[in-house]
Amino acid sequence: MFSVITLALMPVFVTVFAVAIWQVRIRRKGLFSPFTDDFFRAPGYSTRKRQEEIVDQVLLLYLYMLVLPITLAGLHGRTGNIGTYLIIACIAALTIFCSIRMVRLFHRAHCFGLGAEGEEYTGQELNLLMRRGAFVFHDIPYRYGNIDHVVVGHDKIFAIETKAVRKPATKRESQCRHANVRFDGKCLHFPHFSTAAPCEQARRHAKFLQQTLEKKCGACLPVVPVVALPGWFVECDKGSRASAVMVVNPKRGKALQSWLGKELQDKTQRNRLVEHLASVACSITPGSRRANPDAADHYDFWHNPRFKGRVLGD
Secondary structure (H helix, E strand, O other): OHHHHHHHHHHHHHHHHHHHHHHHHHHHHOOOOOOOOOEEOOOOHHHHHHHHHHHHHHHHHHHHHHHHHHHHHHOHHHOOHHHHHHHHHHHHHHHHHHHHHHHHHHHHHHHHHHHHHHHHHHHHHHHHHHHHOOEEEEEEEEOOEEEEEEEEOOOOEEEEEEOOOOOOEOOOOOOOEOOEEEEOOOOEEOOOOEEOHHHHHHHHHHHHHHHHHHHHHOOOOOEEEEEEOOOOEEEEOHHHHHOOOEEEOOHHHHHHHOOOOOOOOOOHHHHHHHHHHHHHHEEEOOHHHHHOOOOOOOOOOOOOOOOOOOOEOO
């Protein structure tokens, strides 16, 4: 049994040993990372991280499915008939549990992947607004989650929540897709379901952003909540004009270009807001710093503490 377990874990031991040797050699060379500042958060950064965490859980389950049955099989020669049946039952139960768990994790990873793609698409389109003098930040973290995008216009700020929603096929023609969504001022009516959750979420983000900037910067421009639906044609009813929430298709940023406002003569207040948002958005430590000989205060390979960047409102 000991030999079977040793052979099963041999790839793990070899991998850990190889990585340890690589880490020691890099530190002995005395090479430094060229990056002295942190990076800005990219669109969908947090969503991609959550997807990667789910993939790690899937790989861990897969490792369990490989190692544990081999370990149980090694006990086969030391047990009688009852023990053999018990081992077979344990292996079957483990396989069923891991399979169900992996299917659920794959589904969650797929959903997070779709959400990350939506945020990346919206972020790329919103970046075009910088040509018109706007400042665009992505994935702003705060204590209750993260704001997908923040656009600082000339006289107002947009707190944008992106939702990537799949389009259903029509019943008659499988090649056609329903691409229209109707907004009545409170609720989004898709062809296959209706929901008001994105609008409420955008309102919460805008309210928190407004309160935080007023507290940190002394004053704040008006914050407009926006729901971005990439790939959808938005139809707004008459009742939507009285709503505080904007629902747009982010393509080329056309829906927000006319709402950026007029350029201010005194930009002192706007510059303070931009500096504060930039300090929160610039919080990604470059991975190349991990191998620096003097980077113990940034990252330690063996302890690997979870990096805690600055959060909006702290």
